[in-house]
Amino acid sequence: MADLHWKRIVVKVGSALIAPHKQGCSSHYLLGIAQFIANCRANGCEVVLVSSGSVAAGWHRFNGIDTPSVSVKKAMAAAGQADMMATWDKLFDFPTAQLLVTHGDLRNRERYISIKNTIFSLLEHGLLPIINENDAVTTDKLKVGDNDNLSAMVAAAADADALIICSDVKGLYTKNPNIHDDAKLIKQVSDINDNIYSMAGGATSDVGTGGMRTKIEAAEKAISHGIETVIVNGFDGDTFTQLLKGQNPGTLFTPFEHPMQEHLHWMTHTSQAQGELIVENDFDGNLDQHTPLTSDDVVAVTGNFSVGDTVLVRKGDGTKLAKARSNYSSCLLNFIAEQEDRDFANDVQQKTGAIISDKNIAILE
Ligand SMILES: Nc1ncnc2c1ncn2[C@@H]1O[C@H](COP(=O)(O)OP(=O)(O)O)[C@@H](O)[C@H]1O
Ligand SMILES: N[C@@H](CCC(=O)OP(=O)(O)O)C(=O)O
16 A cells, blocks of 8 residues: 555445444544545545444434344334434534435446436535445345445445445454454455455444455455455544555455456446346357347246346356346246247347347456
8 A cells, every 4th residue: 555545435434433332323433534534535535435323323212122123123224324424424524415225226227327426426516425225225135235345336336446444343354353362463465265255254243234254245346346445443543544644554455456347347246146047058149249149049047137137148057158237027038938939939029129238248258
C-alpha cells in the first residue's frame, strides 16, 4: 500500500461497532470511522459507507428477547435502521443518504444499473451514501444475507479502488482469535485458496453475521474486480491513522492485476447463476457472435429462474461456456423442450426471441 492513493473507497462497518452492547446505537466507535471518512473526502477520495447494525440497534426495543426469530429480527431491523442512520448523520457536517437494497435488486441488471447511477449521483453531489440490506422486507430467496458480501457488490458497482472492512478483530488470523490464544494475524493474502477459507470461522457474536468466512468471500469478489481489500479493527483509532498514511493495519488482500470484465464480474459475483442451460458436448456455436442458442441445442435445464435472471451455459461434460441473462424462464424453456412438435417449439422461439441475448453474455475461457 502506498499513501492514500485511492480515488473512491467503500467502508463497511460491522454491527458491534454501531450498537456494541445491543443497547441502542453508540457513537463511541463511530467517531474515529467518521473522522476517517471526512479525512478521505477532504483528500479527494470519495466514500461509500456500507453500514450494518439495524438489528443490533433495534434489539433493545424488544424487551427480554434473547434469541429472536427471523420475523422478530426483521422487526428489529425496521426499528433500528432509522436510529442507525441518525447516529451516523450526527457525526458528519455533510449530508448523508440512505439506500436499502436486497439481492433481488442487485441481481436484476436494470435495477443494478439504477443503484449504480444513484450512488454516482449522490457522490457527484457531495452526499455520503449509506447502504444496508433491506432486512425488514427481504426473504431467504432474495437476500444477500450478510453485509460483507454486500459491501463487495457495492464496491464493484461503485467502481471503487478499495474496500475497507471494519470489524471487531484486527484482520484474518490463522484461527479465531476469540477462541484461540495462539492465533496469529496474517498481514497479507495474495491468493485466496482453500487454506485461507479453512482458517475463517463464523461469527461469535449474536448480531454479527457470517464471521470471517463472509469477509473472505467479500475479499474474493472485490479483488477479482481489481479492488484492494483490507480487514481492519474498527475499535482501534490507530487503524485509521495508519490507513491515512497508506499503511496496512490489518489484513490486506491484493487485487488481481487483470480484473474480470465488468459484465462477467457482475454475473459471477453479484447476480450469480440461478440455473443452468446444458448443451450437447459437441456444441460449437459462438455464443457471443450472434449465433443464437436454440432449444434444439439445449439438452437440459436446471434450477428455477425467471426472465432476466443469470444462467450458466455449460456442456454436459461440465465445460463452462458462458454466463448469460436468460430471456426465458426455466418453466418456459422446459415446456418448449418437452414439445414433440418442433415446429411449434420453433414458432414460440421466433415470437419470443433469442433464449439468451448477445448483449448480456460473458464468455468463460
Ligand atoms: N480466522 C479468524 N480470524 C479472525 N476472526 C475470526 C476468524 N474466524 C472466525 N472469526 C470471528 O469473526 C468475527 C468477526 O465477524 P463478525 O462477528 O461477523 O463481525 P462484523 O460484525 O464485524 O461483521 C470475529 O469476532 C471472530 O469471532
Ligand atoms: N443488515 C444487517 C447486518 C448484517 C451483517 O452482515 O452484520 P455484520 O456481520 O455485523 O456486518 C443489519 O443491519 O443488522
